[in-house]
Amino acid sequence: MRILVLYCHPNPESYGAALHRATVESLEAAGHDVDDCDLYAEGFDPVLSRQERLGYHDLATNTAPVQAHVDRLKAAEALVLVFPVWNFGLPALLKGYLDRVFLPGVSFGLVDGRTQGLLSHIRKVAVVTTYGATRWRAFLMGDPPRRYCTRVLRAVTRFTASVTYLAHYDMNRATDETRAAFLERVRSRLSAL
Numbered sequence: 001m002r003i004l005v006l007y008c009h010p011n012p013e014s015y016g017a018a019l020h021r022a023t024v025e026s027l028e029a030a031g032h033d034v035d036d037c038d039l040y041a042e043g044f045d046p047v048l049s050r051q052e053r054l055g056y057h058d059l060a061t062n063t064a065p066v067q068a069h070v071d072r073l074k075a076a077e078a079l080v081l082v083f084p085v086w087n088f089g090l091p092a093l094l095k096g097y098l099d100r101v102f103l104p105g106v107s108f109g110l111v112d113g114r115t116q117g118l119l120s121h122i123r124k125v126a127v128v129t130t131y132g133a134t135r136w137r138a139f140l141m142g143d144p145p146r147r148y149c150t151r152v153l154r155a156v157t158r159f160t161a162s163v164t165y166l167a168h169y170d171m172n173r174a175t176d177e178t179r180a181a182f183l184e185r186v187r188s189r190l191s192a193l
């Protein structure tokens with residue numbers, strides 16, 4: 001499969017960076033064609049401008065400011081997101097990518113005011129993420145990133161798309177053992193994506 005990896009972490013020496021490397025290595029070793037999009041390294045601008053908001057629903061022109069990213073997304077058969085949870089959400093660069101690239105006519109269409117997913121070429125979604133909080137605390141907060149990925153991303157991709165959500169919770173008390181075990185889990189699950 002052609003797989004678009006969206007990676008978002010500012011520090012190349014972080015655990016998140018290690019998860020990103022494990023992700024790309026596992027997918028490539030399994031024979032996939034990986035388009036590795038490192039949003040920080042590529043200097044992605046997450047700000048949706050006034051002009052973009054004004055032209056948001058103009059399907060003839062709305063992709064122009066981010067055409068290269070739209071092309072990469074449209075070429076993908078699977079999508080893999082790698083990011084840390086910040087403020088029980090996605091880091092700003094990744095959120096901005098979704099605001100600016102998941103446009104009407106690209107990821108969804110409006111038919112009689114109702115949205116329809118358009119990313120039917122994406123048949124698998126996987127998420128690799130880390131939380132400082134425990135799973136229980138995240139659950140009490142509604143776990144917005146898990147909901148976004150397992151519900152919203154599923155709604156805009158192929159209706160049969162599977163979403164694999166891999167999370168290391170409780171990073172505030174992580175040990176070498178828990179980090180190594182999660183890296184191994186990521187390698188094993190993504191090798192079989």
Ligand SMILES: Cc1cc2nc3c(=O)[nH]c(=O)nc-3n(C[C@H](O)[C@H](O)[C@H](O)COP(=O)(O)O)c2cc1C
Binds near residue numbers: 016084088134
């Ligand atoms: C700006 C910021 C906001 C954060 N907000 C949350 C949060 O709301 N919930 C949570 O569980 N962890 C939160 N964390 C903790 C991160 O999820 C944790 O530091 C990260 O998963 C560890 O991975 P890393 O060492 O690769 O960055 C936050 C961290 C930062 C830097």
